Ligand SMILES: Nc1ncnc2c1ncn2[C@@H]1O[C@H](COP(=O)(O)OP(=O)(O)O)[C@@H](O)[C@H]1O
């Protein structure tokens with residue numbers, strides 16, 4: 001890719017790559033639904049435990065839990081996206097694309113936008129199930145929440161693809177992702193709000209970017225949009241996405257070492 | 258004859274956890290227009306690494322090269338327009354249909370939708386894939402899949418076609434078909450073909466000229482006849498003896514399988 005590549009070509013190529021991978025996702029409907037299974041189980045069998053507990057935040061327990069589960073869905077799903085690029089590299093698909101003039105940024109963007117689409121779709125299913133379980137939240141807040149899920153998946157999928165291009169074997173990739181995903185989930189207060197945490201844990205959690213996203217999303221779910229949490233959440237989500245896509249594109253451009 | 262590929266001191270060192278690996282150390286070579294060049298060498302000689310540098314997939318750590326007048330370092334886009342590449346692993350996704358793969362590849366080369374569909378049909382006819390257009394690529398035989406890989410690489414009618422061990426894993430019938438295909442591409446379209454192989458009989462039968470690489474450097478080059486004469490002692494020498502004389506190592510024992518280096 002030349003640095004001054006025309007934007008028209010970037011859009012053309014991104015749409016092409018996006019279409020290819022979206023069709024691939026649609027061909028495996030089972031996987032499409034299966035991805036939402038873990039958070040759905042939490043919703044069904046963990047959610048009811050919280051309904052009577054004081055959680056130290058405004059809103060019902062569902063308004064606190066559902067944002068966390070949606071981000072958990074994006075976190076785990078998107079972090080594992082890189083597995084597919086390891087398979088594609090072994091099949092020669094990645095190099096076959098990289099010898100064409102196709103934009104390197106589009107090779108990444110098309111894939112991560114597909115991932116964002118899939119996870120937002122699963123998030124919609126999860127919210128519908130949550131409404132059936134008793135969630136009541138403003139529609140605008142729920143839509144804002146989907147925006148955070150999309151940004152999170154774009155960020156994490158980009159980094160995951162970059163890691164997949166670097167490590168090249170599933171045996172190295174799996175442990176790496178597990179080492180990132182579990183602490184991220186626990187330290188960001190996805191399951192229970194960090195307002196319940198002792199001071200040291202609360203402080204520690206501020207070094208995990210997802211903490212800001214979940215706080216902002218929980219505000220959105222109770223209809224509070226002009227808050228400091230929301231500001232930080234948006235800044236972190238957008239900044240993180242830009243950094244991650246830049247890092248990912250760099251790897252797609254120079255991959256092969 | 259004009260040089261369509263020229264490389265001088267082309268080198269690549271990989272940084273690995275176990276220390277640096279000098280995969281290619283200073284390769285000089287010239288390939289003429291319309292030539293079928295056999296890039297011959299044992300496993301690990303640096304063939305794939307050289308090919309990946311010449312196709313812009315990998316940045317050299319030393320030296321320079323140009324393909325069809327486009328410099329690797331300063332005009333990678335020009336190199337990509339002029340060359341097609343088939344990796345040893347191929348490049349088709351097993352879960353995707355043959356038609357979709359051909360059309361997508363044409364779209365990557367920026368053909369319009371209608372042109373891409375037309376080009377896919379043309380390539381399928383030329384490479385005898387028309388009957389398989391609606392199959393998933395996983396359902397193709399080895400020879401058919403190879404032809405699909407080559408069809409994808411020919412999408413933009415490149416001047417130079419790079420093939421990395423194109424017949425490894427093919428049955429004898431498919432190998433013979435592929436040799437015919439390579440000759441036809443050169444004869445009908447004037448395409449320059451740069452192919453790597455570790456099969457001596459393939460190099461002997463197919464290549465106009467050979468470049469023998471070993472340990473990341475060029476050990477010898479010339480027509481098969483000239484190499485036999487110079488290193489094997491006579492025109493009747495086998496390429497196997499010649500190879501032995503060049504590298505100081507015996508190629509793998511010959512069976513009825515293709516003779517591999
Ligand atoms: N990405 C890489 N990282 C580290 N070493 C590599 C890499 N690719 C190739 N090598 C090493 O470089 C040498 C040449 O490899 P290669 O070009 O694949 O040889 P050939 O294609 O002739 O079999 C080998 O020793 C191989 O292990």
Ligand SMILES: [Mg+2]
Pocket residue numbers: 304305306345421
């Ligand atoms: Mg090789």
